[in-house]
Amino acid sequence: MGSSNSSVNNIPNAQELMQETGFSAAHILRLHERFEFLDKHKCGQLRLVDRPTNQPQDFGAVQELALNPIGDSIISAFFSPGQETVDFASFVRILAHFRPTDRNQSRDGAQQEPANSSIRKLKFAFQMYDQDRDGKISRAELLQVLRAMLGIQVTEEQLQSIAERAIQEADLDRDDAISFDEFRKSLEKVDIDHKMSIRFLR
């Protein structure tokens, strides 16, 4: 599992990816291995469903993800709107959101916001709710996620009340939905960097 440059160079656009996402060569290598592991049909792309036979593939093959209450949302976040497949670059780009934030990063104005900044992380979380990507978490979407996360013992009224309360707390402009800014504001006390980071193995 070396991080020899030669193997990294086999990956297309490795250097750009490293630059863009901040991953090291070793990370990229490992992610590439993982990508290839997931990509059983070796077509260079991950997809949700194998079209001809309608068998789940790739993403579907990750068992534990199936057990996750919001597994679907996570998977769908990898696919850009309208796309059916995920190539390695997109795979890495999305995963880059979860790199631990570099604390001392200095940002000059010209530099684009890094992939793993808190805002990006928050956006990812927001996306988990906002499936239709309209920039707001509607009550229905909130309910859906709540339902997924809560156990069976919770009745529908309770769910409704909880969702109602959540919207009440966060919704400042009274549009009965939570926008991204409201979302961010409600989480201002929470250490997002800590919660939405994983340390990538080499």
Add this chain to the structure above:
Amino acid sequence: MDLHISRRTEVLLVVFILFSLLYGSRGEIPPKPTGGVTIVPPVKPDGPQAFPDAEKANLPVFTMDYPRIQIPFEITLWVLLASFAKIGFHVYHKITIWVPESCLLISIGLIVGGIMHSVHEEPPAVLSSNVFFLYMLPPIVLDSGYFMPTRPFFENIGTVLWFAVVGTLWNSIGIGMSLFAICQIEAFEVQDINLQENLLFASIISAVDPVAVLSVFEDVSVNEQLYIVVFGECLFNDAVTVVLYNMFNFVAEMPVVEPVDVFLGVARFFVVGLGGMGFGILFGFVAAFTTRFTSRVREIEPLFIFMYSYLAYLVAELFAISSIMAIVTCALTMKYYVEENVSQRSCTTIRHVVKMLGSISETLIFFFLGVVTITTEHEWNWGYILFTLLFAFIWRGLGVLVLTQIINPFRTIPFHLKDQFGLAYGGLRGAISFALVFTLPDNIGRKQLFVTATIAIILFTVFLQGISIRPLIEYINVRRTNRNLDTINVEVHCRLMEHTIAGIEDLCGQWSHFYWKDKFMKFNNRILRRILIRDNRAESSIVALYKKLELQNAMEILDTYETFIKNSGKPKKKFLASDLKSMHDILSKNMYKIRQRTVAYTNKHALPNDSQTKEILIRRHTSIRRSLRPGSFQSSVVPKSHKYFSLPAGKSLESKFPPTRLSYTDDQETMSEVAYPSRRSRFHQPGRSSSRAMMPLQRLDTLKEAPSVDVLDESTGERGRMGHGMSRTNSSSSNARIPAPRRQFPPSVDHDSSSADNFRNGHHEATAEEEEQQQQQQPSSPTPAWAAETQDNTAQNPLLRRPQWNPKRK
């Protein structure tokens, strides 16, 4: 009532004290009869003077023979006394919030010691090296090791070892050197203590024992990292201390120290540490293997745990390697496999007994600390002792600071200053130091001084730091775990984020940050489990478990009632404080625990709870319950014979039910008409298409009471959205599976939600198998933590008996 109890306790205490005093620990029988009891000395045929009154040997009606039972009697009395003290504290439970239990125990010990001293009794010789190290220490260490939360522990193992080993070394050497420097000052009259002795003493007092601190941390809910590091450090630095102690002890007797000795010392350290671990692992595996065959002899299953761990301890002592590490690693290794092999009762028994023994030992030790404090001779030397205190404090603080700086870059979650403060301040000294100092060889000139100093340090740290740590931690607001955060929003979002992270980690194929753990789990699954775990679980146990849970849940349904105001679509609801509280309760109780992130906090003084596995079971079985609901449409749809299949052992779920999915991209239009939308598309395309895919169900206006299907949603969600291949005639029918009361919902809300639920639907055919598979799979899947705890639940509800009815069981 409280007053009554405490008065009685006092009376009992006094009575027992009197008894113990009267009969004394020296076992001298009072020569005079007391209170009308005739003491009959052993019969001598030629001793008429022995029977002052009787002439011939009348049959003695009432005799006493104290020496025979003396030792067990006294042990029992002391244990009871200490336990009464413990009961006494909890009468006023507010006390234990502010004053840690160890303080209270020491105080009681001081009182008893005072009493004993005033009547010139000697305390029992509990603190001889053998008794302490062979009998009193192992239960405590076993308790700590057995209930150690393994996952956070292994995630932080580098940090833990770093602090334990390097930190203790730093402390010992630092304190030793500074004390040696102090000794040079003539004013303190301690010039005769040479460097080795100082180092020896320093190694004794650098062992931390944060029992009190841990319970404070638990109460205050500090972040998991801090907790586990303090916990782990305490455990492992015992081992390091003992090694250092032995080493310095050896060295102290030598007139000259040569470099080769230092080198040998280092080598010995590795031998001791690694050897201890090796023995522990060995015995752990042997124990696990043994329990594989104990299915016929359930009664003695707990015995194996205790015997093997104790054996590990003793064997390690035999070779003079670190017995503490041995017993801890034995417990760690053993626990996982054993809890899968043994019956649920044995499991409960083991846990209870481990906790009980640990608790007793700890209580006794602190108690005797108090007693001995009064009754030993002290040699007080202001300068030395005060400087010891000072240096202990300084060096610990410095040590934590420096070490954290070095290790922070390697941690995902670095320690902030507040955490460091908690770590440094939490360095209380305790039992180990106490025991070690008593076992100092007598040829060390100033042994008494050391004893006094150690006791002083222990008392100081336990009382002062123990009592003040709680307000301080709360004041500086150490980063807490996210329990009971302020708003509902935050709670929900945080949980969502945790699920996200868990999902991403799965996607990346890595598992809790650790490469080696990845590898280990693969190895574990492939090889170890096959050898060590008994495969053929009786199927009846699973069936019985389901029946029980069924009954339990039925009872719970009867008991619960709605506590929320009905949401009738008012634009703005007022939420009462009680509502909020209920909401928080609901959220905290019912949200799925993140599989990797749940902190298995174990209170030192309480048994751990098994809520996670219970939750999984409840999820599972409730779906069965749903499927059996009498008013449900789907019961007509799904043939009952399909339920409760059991998969042959070892087959994976996918093999039986290859999941089939519809992709929405094509079928958006067709979805709206199709009569078989039961095929859930789990992988609905993101973006517009997904929402549109959910839309088609607007036509199901009539059946908008969809939400009950959520039940199935989560339950199946948990199990995996696999096995959907079942054809369901009508998604609408699934919608209709709701009990009557839940019918009143504003339509607007339900569209999207119901649609989503439809598509995540259950398939009751699949549920049963999935559940059983899950039951079987649970032990084999790496993620749920040490899942054999499932069996514990049934023990908790005394009302559960094997129900007689079994409508669907094959």
